[in-house]
Amino acid sequence: MKKLKNFFGNAYLAIVFVFLYAPIVTLIVYSFNEGRGRKWQGFSVRWYEELFHSASIGDAVYNTLTIAFLSALIATVIGVISCIGLQALKGRTRNLYMALNNIPMLNSDLVTGLSLMLAFIAVGVTFGYSTVLLAHISFNVPYVIVNVMPRYRQMNQSTYEAALDLGAKPVKAFLKVVLPELMPGVISGFLMAFTMSLDDFIITHFTKGPGINTISTLIYSEIRRGIKPSMNALSTIMFISAIILLVLTNFSPTGSKTEVKDR
Amino acid sequence: MNKRKLLSLPYLVWMIGFTVIPLLMILWYGFQKKTGGFTLEHVLAIARPEHLKPLLISLLLSVICTAICLVIAYPLALILRKANLKKSSFVIFIFILPMWMNFLLRTYAWLNLLDDGGLVYVLMQKMGFKGNIVGTYSAILLGMVYNYLPFMVLPLYNAMTKIDDFTLNAARDLGANERQVNLHVILPLTFPGIVSGITMVFVPSLTTFVVSDLLGGRKIFLIGNIIEQEFSTASNWNLGAGLSFVLMIFILVSMAILNHYDTLGEEEEA
Amino acid sequence: MKRKVMLICAVLAGLMFGAVLTGCGGSGKKQESNVLKVYNWGEYIDEDVIAEFEEETGIKVVYDTFSTNEEMYPRIEADSSLYDVICPSEYMVKKMMENDLLQPVDWSKLENGGNLNQAYMKILSDQIDPGNKYMIPYCWGTVGILYNTTLVDDTVDSWDILWDEKYSGSILMQDSVRDAFMVAEKKLGYSLNSTDPAELEACQVLLKEQYPLVKAYVIDEVRDKMIAGEAALGVIYSGEYLYCKNENPDLQYVLPKEGSNVWYDGWVITKGCGNVDAAHKWIDFLLRADIAYRNFEYITYATPNKAAEQYIDEEILSDPGVFPDEETLSRCEMYLYLGQDAEDMYYEYWKKVK
Numbered sequence: 001m002k003k004l005k006n007f008f009g010n011a012y013l014a015i016v017f018v019f020l021y022a023p024i025v026t027l028i029v030y031s032f033n034e035g036r037g038r039k040w041q042g043f044s045v046r047w048y049e050e051l052f053h054s055a056s057i058g059d060a061v062y063n064t065l066t067i068a069f070l071s072a073l074i075a076t077v078i079g080v081i082s083c084i085g086l087q088a089l090k091g092r093t094r095n096l097y098m099a100l101n102n103i104p105m106l107n108s109d110l111v112t113g114l115s116l117m118l119a120f121i122a123v124g125v126t127f128g129y130s131t132v133l134l135a136h137i138s139f140n141v142p143y144v145i146v147n148v149m150p151r152y153r154q155m156n157q158s159t160y161e162a163a164l165d166l167g168a169k170p171v172k173a174f175l176k177v178v179l180p181e182l183m184p185g186v187i188s189g190f191l192m193a194f195t196m197s198l199d200d201f202i203i204t205h206f207t208k209g210p211g212i213n214t215i216s217t218l219i220y221s222e223i224r225r226g227i228k229p230s231m232n233a234l235s236t237i238m239f240i241s242a243i244i245l246l247v248l249t250n251f252s253p254t255g256s257k258t259e260v261k262d263r
Numbered sequence: 264m265n266k267r268k269l270l271s272l273p274y275l276v277w278m279i280g281f282t283v284i285p286l287l288m289i290l291w292y293g294f295q296k297k298t299g300g301f302t303l304e305h306v307l308a309i310a311r312p313e314h315l316k317p318l319l320i321s322l323l324l325s326v327i328c329t330a331i332c333l334v335i336a337y338p339l340a341l342i343l344r345k346a347n348l349k350k351s352s353f354v355i356f357i358f359i360l361p362m363w364m365n366f367l368l369r370t371y372a373w374l375n376l377l378d379d380g381g382l383v384y385v386l387m388q389k390m391g392f393k394g395n396i397v398g399t400y401s402a403i404l405l406g407m408v409y410n411y412l413p414f415m416v417l418p419l420y421n422a423m424t425k426i427d428d429f430t431l432n433a434a435r436d437l438g439a440n441e442r443q444v445n446l447h448v449i450l451p452l453t454f455p456g457i458v459s460g461i462t463m464v465f466v467p468s469l470t471t472f473v474v475s476d477l478l479g480g481r482k483i484f485l486i487g488n489i490i491e492q493e494f495s496t497a498s499n500w501n502l503g504a505g506l507s508f509v510l511m512i513f514i515l516v517s518m519a520i521l522n523h524y525d526t527l528g529e530e531e532e533a
Numbered sequence: 534m535k536r537k538v539m540l541i542c543a544v545l546a547g548l549m550f551g552a553v554l555t556g557c558g559g560s561g562k563k564q565e566s567n568v569l570k571v572y573n574w575g576e577y578i579d580e581d582v583i584a585e586f587e588e589e590t591g592i593k594v595v596y597d598t599f600s601t602n603e604e605m606y607p608r609i610e611a612d613s614s615l616y617d618v619i620c621p622s623e624y625m626v627k628k629m630m631e632n633d634l635l636q637p638v639d640w641s642k643l644e645n646g647g648n649l650n651q652a653y654m655k656i657l658s659d660q661i662d663p664g665n666k667y668m669i670p671y672c673w674g675t676v677g678i679l680y681n682t683t684l685v686d687d688t689v690d691s692w693d694i695l696w697d698e699k700y701s702g703s704i705l706m707q708d709s710v711r712d713a714f715m716v717a718e719k720k721l722g723y724s725l726n727s728t729d730p731a732e733l734e735a736c737q738v739l740l741k742e743q744y745p746l747v748k749a750y751v752i753d754e755v756r757d758k759m760i761a762g763e764a765a766l767g768v769i770y771s772g773e774y775l776y777c778k779n780e781n782p783d784l785q786y787v788l789p790k791e792g793s794n795v796w797y798d799g800w801v802i803t804k805g806c807g808n809v810d811a812a813h814k815w816i817d818f819l820l821r822a823d824i825a826y827r828n829f830e831y832i833t834y835a836t837p838n839k840a841a842e843q844y845i846d847e848e849i850l851s852d853p854g855v856f857p858d859e860e861t862l863s864r865c866e867m868y869l870y871l872g873q874d875a876e877d878m879y880y881e882y883w884k885k886v887k
Contacts, residue, residue, distance in 0.1 A: 009342040009345075009346070012338060012339065012342060013339070013342060013354065016335065016339060017357065019409070020357075020358070020361050020409075020412075021361070022376060023369065023372030023373045023375065023376060023409070024361060024364060024369070024372060026372055026375035026376055026381075026382075027368065027372045027375065030375060036757070037757070037760070037761045038375065038378070038379075038380045038381065038761060039380070039761070056596075078273070078274065078277060081270050081273065081274070082270070082271060082273070082274035082277075084267055084270045085267060085268060085269065085270030085271025085272065085273075085274055086271050086274065087267075088267035088268045088270070088271065089268060089271055097271065097274070097275070097278075100278050100282065100283070101278070103282055103286070104282055106462065106466065106514065106515070106518050107466075107511060107514060107515075108466050108467065108469065108470035108510070108511075108514060109467065109470070110470045110472065110487055110490060110491070110507065110510075111286075111289065111470070111507050111510065111511045111514075112285075114289065114490070114494060114503070114504070114507055115285030115286050115288055115289045115507075116281070116285050117494075118285065118288035118289060118291075118292060118500075118504070119281075119284055119285035119288045121611055121612075122288055126612070126614075126615075127612070127615065134281070135281075137281075138277070138281035138282065141274075141277065141278075195362070195363070198363070199362065199363075199365065199366050201365075201366055201367055201473060202472075202473070206494075209615065210570050210572065210595060210597045210615050210616055211570065211595035211596065211597050215365055216365055216366065216367055219365060219367045219368060219371070220367055220473075221575060221598060221600065222575075223367070223371060223477065223754075224575065224600045224752050224753055224754065226753060226754050226756060226757035227371060231368065235364060235365060235368045235372075238363070238364060238365065239360075239363075239364055242360060242363035242364065243360065245363075246356055246359065246360060246363070312885075313881070313884040313885045314884075378763070379761070379762075379763040380761070380763070394702050395702050395748055395749075397749065398748065398749055480748065480749030480750065480751075481708050481749060481750040481751070482744070482747060482749060482750060482887060483887065484884070484887045489884065494607070495603075495604050495607065496601060496603035496604050496607075496710075496880075497603065497876075497877070497880040498603070498606055498607040498610065499877060499880070500607075
């Protein structure tokens with residue numbers, strides 16, 4: 001009975017697994033296709049060569065990674081500072097703040113993107129790298145707060161007071177006592193922000209300026225005129241890097257349990 | 264203590280600048296005539312058939328999508344929880360991995376299978392199904408489920424791992440069978456996970472325009488497509504803002520209702 | 534935990550480092566002094582030409598693309614300094630002229646201005662841009678039906694075939710408003726610049742009738758789908774025909790007897806252009822006969838550059854699909870800018886089709 005149940009469980013996992021990976025496998029396979037279409041015309045690495053020669057793809061990769069990294073980093077700093085401030089607030093004010101914090105997370109990307117675009121136009125900033133970065137920071141901050149806040153609440157506040165009593169300056173006390181306590185929350189907040197930014201299309205779509213493309217917006221514009229298989233090659237490389245990154249972080253000797261967090 | 268309160272000020276400024284004011288801009292455009300002056304026209308435009316139909320289709324598809332995701336993800340999370348930790352961390356890894364690929368590429372990849380000459384297309388033709396798959400509601404639904412399934416799996420799995428084994432054993436010791444344990448112990452305890460999973464699947468699938476653009480052969484307009492087009496091609500920003508305002512209200516109301524159930528669940532828990 | 538954290542940071546740092554190295558100097562970080570921001574249709578230039586221009590003039594080109602006129606316009610309307618030179622279609626040029634988004638071209642700065650075929654300049658001057666002050670034509674062509682001779686037995690000479698149930702699920706329609714309505718307007722014998730609500734309503738009903746037969750509404754994808762043989766019939770710009778035929782000899786292009794649209798895409802300089810001098814250099818460079826020919830070879834859209842014709846094969850020059858004859862052209866109309874209200878009306882009817 002138990003065996004049968006296990007079998008069904010594994011079969012179920014396998015089906016979902018196939019569902020998740022079938023399209024990705026096709027991307028990888030077609031990235032080695034000699035021709036452009038869906039017909040197999042022989043093995044070739046020409047799309048990989050084209051990929052490395054394409055300045056537009058190089059720029060897009062650069063923009064995507066730097067925006068993801070910078071926005072996650074800045075959002076983490078803002079988020080951690082805000083958490084301290086928010087925790088010091090009481091009752092109703094804090095609830096109000098937290099409700100405010102929830103809006104960007106609950107609201108759809110479409111509305112967030114549009115609203116930011118309209119606001120940027122109203123202020124009169126030129127659309128470009130900086131507007132995308134600002135937009136990404138702003139949708140990342142709430143995720144950092146959600147991740148750091150619970151840690152901060154669990155923390156014993158008196159350790160910080162104790163450090164002060166022992167003569168540490170507030171900044172030093174924060175860095176030496178509070179921050180290490182918060183670290184797991186900070187890291188998972190940072191990683192989540194990084195991932196959200198990496199995968200975002202809609203908000204970038206509405207806040208980007210001339211000549212600035214992330215991988216997402218580049219793909220979107222290419223989809224309209226028939227995607228080049230060099231994009232398949234790019235996704236294959238991204239996929240493999242993701243595997244390497246996740247393997248390194250998950251199966252390093254100390255990394256025992258994957259931390260999964262709600263959005 | 265007062266000094267620390269000050270630290271919340273930058274946050275407040277930030278949130279007002281990048282959340283509140285932008286949302287007010289939507290109101291500003293949405294309630295304004297093209298030529299200036301207040302109007303309700305753009306907000307009420309949602310009732311016009313060419314907007315109402317996409318809205319209803321979006322609603323229907325996103326509700327079905329959410330339901331399918333829940334049905335697929337719940338047993339999955341249950342299986343993962345019952346599997347031993349080492350194995351399950353590997354499996355979770357497998358579920359996160361596709362999310363690290365680009366969202367557009369993931370969706371586009373389905374075209375390789377569904378479009379003419381694709382594996383699924385050929386199989387369907389062999390099984391006697393004639394006609395195109397791309398450009399149908401099923402294709403869009405498939406794309407939605409595919410993209411948003413992990414958003415359902417992760418919170419559910421999270422909620423389940425929080426349940427103590429002792430709780431389950433206690434229930435079993437008290438004579439509950441497996442089904443009763445699932446129904447009366449695990450289900451109520453995972454309620455918050457269900458709610459957050461529903462939120463995370465429902466909102467993006469309600470407002471997507473990318474999935475329908477890619478897998479709908481641009482034959483099918485969802486409400487997201489209508490709004491996106493008002494901004495990007497029809498250059499009727501006021502109408503687009505009016506419709507997004509309605510959509511936003513829609514989302515916030517449904518979230519409020521969900522949250523209401525969420526707190527009910529928490530009370531049961533307590 | 535600590536080691537895990539360090540690992541993550543190390544990997545991310547490595548990623549960043551790699552990104553910086555491979556970023557090919559990534560654009561947009563620093564505004565260089567001599568930069569030209571070009572906004573063009575997707576795949577509408579031989580990219581080597583851009584590199585050559587940069588090399589020859591020392592001007593750095595920031596190159597961006599759009600896929601419909603309608604997508605391009607709102608961005609320029611919001612801020613015309615976003616781009617320096619743009620390549621819209623003629624009716625959009627008119628709209629931009631009327632909304633004061635362009636500045637006149639200084640012909641004295643265009644050494645190669647004489648290369649243009651004056652016949653086309655006159656047409657444009659008569660209908661769009663009096664005195665050719667704003668628009669330097671770049672490509673021109675018609676809209677017609679591309680069909681796969683192995684999948685279509687009937688003679689294709691009329692828009693009617695796009696309503697033939699026999700080809701249900703195998704028809705590709707254009708996804709841009711004006712082009713889609715043009716097909717219905719011509720089929721019904723109206724002008725493609727109609728602003729009569731009754732006529733547009735009739736077109737909308739007709740397009741709605743066609744909806745179930747349509748495989749997909751496409752823009753540029755029509756090319757790849759037709760080449761792959763995924764559809765029997767597709768509404769397409771004449772310029773794609775040559776490329777498609779090269780890739781798949783079964784494809785034929787027809788300009789339906791009811792008439793169609795003839796269009797011109799051309800370079801304009803925006804009002805907010807930040808580098809007027811470079812903009813003129815860009816346009817002049819593209820007017821050079823050899824460059825115009827290379828672009829023709831690459832994008833296969835007919836060129837209005839008379840001087841470039843000397844390089845083109847006689848066979849191609851005489852192919853009516855690429856360079857339509859007078860008689861064919863007499864059946865074609867140009868899009869005119871109809872005003873914002875009429876445009877909104879078109880769009881409202883278009884939304885009712887889907």
